[in-house]
Amino acid sequence: MAAEAVIEVEGLAKSFGGRRAVEGLDLRVRRGEIFGFLGPNGSGKTTSIRMLCGLLTPDQGRGTCLGRDLLTDSRAIRREVGYMTQRFGWYEDLSVRENLEFVARMYEVRERQRIVDRTIEELGLTQRQHQLVGGLSGGWKQRLALAACLMHEPRLLLLDEPTAGVDPRARREFWDQIIRLAASGVTVLVSTHYMDEAERCTRLGYIAYGKMLAQGTGTELLERFGVNRLEDVFIEVMKGLKDLR
Amino acid sequence: MSLWSWARFLAIVRKELIQLKRDRLTFAMMIGVPLLQLTLFGYAINNDPKHLPTAVVDADRTEISRSLVAAVQNSGYFHVVWTGERLADADRLIARGQVQFLVHVPAGFTRALVRGEHPALLVEADASDPAASSNAVAAVMQLPKTALRDDLTGPLAASAPATEAFELRVHRRYNPEGTSAYNIVPGLMGVILTMTMIMMTALAVTRETERGTMENLLATPVRPLEVMLGKILPYVAIGNVQVGVILLAAAFLFEVPMVGSLPLLLLLTQAFILANLAVGITISTTARNQMQAMQMTLFFFLPSILLSGFMFPFRGMPVWAQTIGEVLPLTHFLRVVRGILLKGNGALDVWPHLWPLLVFIAAVLALGLTRFRRTLD
Ligand SMILES: Nc1ncnc2c1ncn2[C@@H]1O[C@H](COP(=O)(O)OP(=O)(O)OP(=O)(O)O)[C@@H](O)[C@H]1O
Ligand SMILES: [Mg+2]
Numbered sequence: 178m179a180a181e182a183v184i185e186v187e188g189l190a191k192s193f194g195g196r197r198a199v200e201g202l203d204l205r206v207r208r209g210e211i212f213g214f215l216g217p218n219g220s221g222k223t224t225s226i227r228m229l230c231g232l233l234t235p236d237q238g239r240g241t242c243l244g245r246d247l248l249t250d251s252r253a254i255r256r257e258v259g260y261m262t263q264r265f266g267w268y269e270d271l272s273v274r275e276n277l278e279f280v281a282r283m284y285e286v287r288e289r290q291r292i293v294d295r296t297i298e299e300l301g302l303t304q305r306q307h308q309l310v311g312g313l314s315g316g317w318k319q320r321l322a323l324a325a326c327l328m329h330e331p332r333l334l335l336l337d338e339p340t341a342g343v344d345p346r347a348r349r350e351f352w353d354q355i356i357r358l359a360a361s362g363v364t365v366l367v368s369t370h371y372m373d374e375a376e377r378c379t380r381l382g383y384i385a386y387g388k389m390l391a392q393g394t395g396t397e398l399l400e401r402f403g404v405n406r407l408e409d410v411f412i413e414v415m416k417g418l419k420d421l422r
Numbered sequence: 423m424s425l426w427s428w429a430r431f432l433a434i435v436r437k438e439l440i441q442l443k444r445d446r447l448t449f450a451m452m453i454g455v456p457l458l459q460l461t462l463f464g465y466a467i468n469n470d471p472k473h474l475p476t477a478v479v480d481a482d483r484t485e486i487s488r489s490l491v492a493a494v495q496n497s498g499y500f501h502v503v504w505t506g507e508r509l510a511d512a513d514r515l516i517a518r519g520q521v522q523f524l525v526h527v528p529a530g531f532t533r534a535l536v537r538g539e540h541p542a543l544l545v546e547a548d549a550s551d552p553a554a555s556s557n558a559v560a561a562v563m564q565l566p567k568t569a570l571r572d573d574l575t576g577p578l579a580a581s582a583p584a585t586e587a588f589e590l591r592v593h594r595r596y597n598p599e600g601t602s603a604y605n606i607v608p609g610l611m612g613v614i615l616t617m618t619m620i621m622m623t624a625l626a627v628t629r630e631t632e633r634g635t636m637e638n639l640l641a642t643p644v645r646p647l648e649v650m651l652g653k654i655l656p657y658v659a660i661g662n663v664q665v666g667v668i669l670l671a672a673a674f675l676f677e678v679p680m681v682g683s684l685p686l687l688l689l690l691t692q693a694f695i696l697a698n699l700a701v702g703i704t705i706s707t708t709a710r711n712q713m714q715a716m717q718m719t720l721f722f723f724l725p726s727i728l729l730s731g732f733m734f735p736f737r738g739m740p741v742w743a744q745t746i747g748e749v750l751p752l753t754h755f756l757r758v759v760r761g762i763l764l765k766g767n768g769a770l771d772v773w774p775h776l777w778p779l780l781v782f783i784a785a786v787l788a789l790g791l792t793r794f795r796r797t798l799d
Contacts, residue, residue: 230641232798256643266638270444271437282433283642 181208183333183364184229186240186247190387191224191233198224200387202238206366206380211359213378214368215411221387222368223263226335229366230260243333256284259331263338263368265318267325269311273302276310277325284329296324315342323351327358334358336367340374352377372408381407383414390414430644434652438626442656448622452660456614456667460607460675473501474558474737475521477512480505481529490543493565494525499558516595518771519757522548522555522737535588542589549594550764551605551735559592566590596681596764607676608759609732611668612752615691616698616726617719619661623702624715626653627794632711637798646794650707650787654699661695662688672763682762686769690758693779697751700783704790726752754778 184206191199199221206212214222227233229242231251240247242254267276277296281289297306300320305313310321323339334355340348352374359365359379367378375381376395383391391398391414399405402413442448476494480487494500500523504515515521526544534541545562547555566588627649630636639649665688672678701722709715727733729743730752736744747753754775761767761775 227798232637232640234797234799252643255641258641260638260641262634262637262641264634264637266634266636268437268441268635269633270441275437275440279433279437280642282429283639283644285427285429285643 183208189235189238197387211365211378213375213381216384220385230258257332259326259334261322261326261336261339272307274306280325286329300324319343334365375407431648431652435655438656456664460671472498475503476500476523477504477515477521478502479509479512479526482527482531484532486532487527497561499561542591545592547594550596550760607672607678608763612755619698620702621719623699624705624719627706628709628712628715650703681766687762694755697779697783700786707790707793726750
């Protein structure tokens with residue numbers, strides 16, 4: 178496998194008002210990988226992802242994303258990254274189509290009309306394309322948000338709990354799509370609390386209290402902790418943390 | 423990489439317009455507020471300003487005329503800032519609002535006085551702001567009785583009868599009856615625009631932050647200038663609708679005379695609208711939430727109505743207050759509106775009030791741009 182690193186960061190740290198949210202994050206994600214970001218609530222997943230796409234300035238550390246410097250070239254990074262926020266953040270008072278057209282224009286997507294049409298069709302929202310987004314259910318909003326961040330064909334996807342509140346069938350379709358994208362060379366970093374999703378990732382990282390505690394492929398981690406479910410790795414990691422204290 | 427994208431800018435404009443169209447309450451407010459305010463502010467606020475800037479045209483140039491001018495000055499209401507011989511020069515000063523009064527001693531005044539011909543001393547008052555000039559006019563009316571008492575002695579005493587040695591003619595210019603609506607209504611146009619334009623845009627960025635859409639917006643390649651100008655432009659249109667409403671009300675409800683050029687007024691109004699939108703968007707980039715944005719809007723709005731000459735006559739304020747007032751867009755706009763509507767000012771007359779507005783826009787927008795947060799930090 179090509180060892181081209183799409184994300185390569187060292188010692189990223191971020192505090193909010195003196196409280197450490199992320200501490201010394203080292204991360205290396207290669208092209209075409211699906212990197213699963215696991216960790217309890219408040220462990221710093223969202224903060225880490227925001228630093229990777231330039232939405233938060235790290236207090237310490239350095240690194241590159243898509244070969245561009247995190248600190249000095251975040252605008253260029255934004256163009257090529259698809260970021261899906263944890264909290265739905267598109268316009269509720271705009272229709273499905275209006276939102277997608279807005280996003281397409283923001284990224285100056287070529288053949289905008291065709292791309293938007295296709296996206297709506299793939300979403301299965303053709304009938305409801307003129308409905309206001311505020312009236313969509315939570316799951317549908319998630320699907321819309323994912324579709325929105327794919328329109329400009331990003332080379333790196335940063336997905337923050339993309340399937341929270343999505344029904345099982347849509348979740349499976351969603352993951353089939355992620356795997357197809359990865360196969361075509363898109364790199365994916367996805368945070369999740371679902372262990373079945375963790376199993377479909379090529380590599381995993383466990384984060385707690387802002388620290389990356391364990392990293393590796395699923396099988397590596399199962400072996401290292403001598404367990405046979407990824408869920409138990411999670412428990413073991415947390416146990417180890419208690420022992421440390 | 424492009425520094426400016428029309429596509430993104432227009433996408434923002436388009437999005438704001440759609441959101442505005444769907445926000446019925448805001449929409450109703452933008453038309454309702456001007457009408458409500460116009461109805462409420464039907465009264466004048468009185469005051470007694472002193473040391474009003476005055477131009478003196480002394481065409482007589484005698485001991486007597488100088489003594490008259492001194493008496494005018496001594497009344498306390500007038501401050502002679504300009505003396506000259508040509509009436510036309512002084513006329514221009516009053517038209518531009520640089521002086522509020524013009525005292526004219528015609529040639530041959532003393533000769534006529536000595537002959538007992540009862541000559542006339544002319545005082546022109548800029549009454550477009552009646553509250554500011556009424557007391558001064560009352561004071562000048564007393565002059566003929568007292569001014570020359572000490573001068574007309576000896577052989578001249580004969581021409582100083584018990585009553586008045588000369589006649590005083592006061593012309594109230596621009597607003598002969600001193601109707602306060604003439605002053606208030608054009609002023610309200612500025613006040614209403616200040617309030618609504620700043621408030622609307624002040625909420626524009628903070629609203630996105632609160633609804634969580636800012637994170638997505640910032641994650642796109644959009645540039646701060648595109649966001650800021652894109653959010654401003656729709657409100658320029660709204661501002662013009664308000665101007666239309668107010669001007670119609672001024673003409674047909676309050677019957678304010680419209681002496682000057684309407685296109686010129688509309689042109690200058692664009693600069694004023696932009697100045698307010700720049701303030702609003704800059705507040706928007708600084709405030710953390712909508713509550714703060716509203717407070718900051720008030721913080722700007724209050725000095726605007728108090729120190730611009732809308733609430734109190736500008737010349738009646740202490741110097742420090744006038745200095746602050748000179749910076750505020752409303753101050754200049756009030757002079758422009760009154761100048762054009764009531765005095766028929768032309769382009770050259772209003773230029774002194776246009777450039778401060780342009781400087782203000784540039785400075786405030788630049789401040790807003792540096793304050794615009796490109797990250798969520
Ligand atoms: N903008 C902020 N201001 C202050 N504190 C913050 C901010 N963002 C995050 N934090 C704090 O940083 C820590 C990490 O938060 P973060 O959102 O990164 O966690 P997370 O792993 O994404 O959690 P979850 O699984 O609940 O989404 C938390 O303690 C949180 O309170
Ligand atoms: Mg999170």
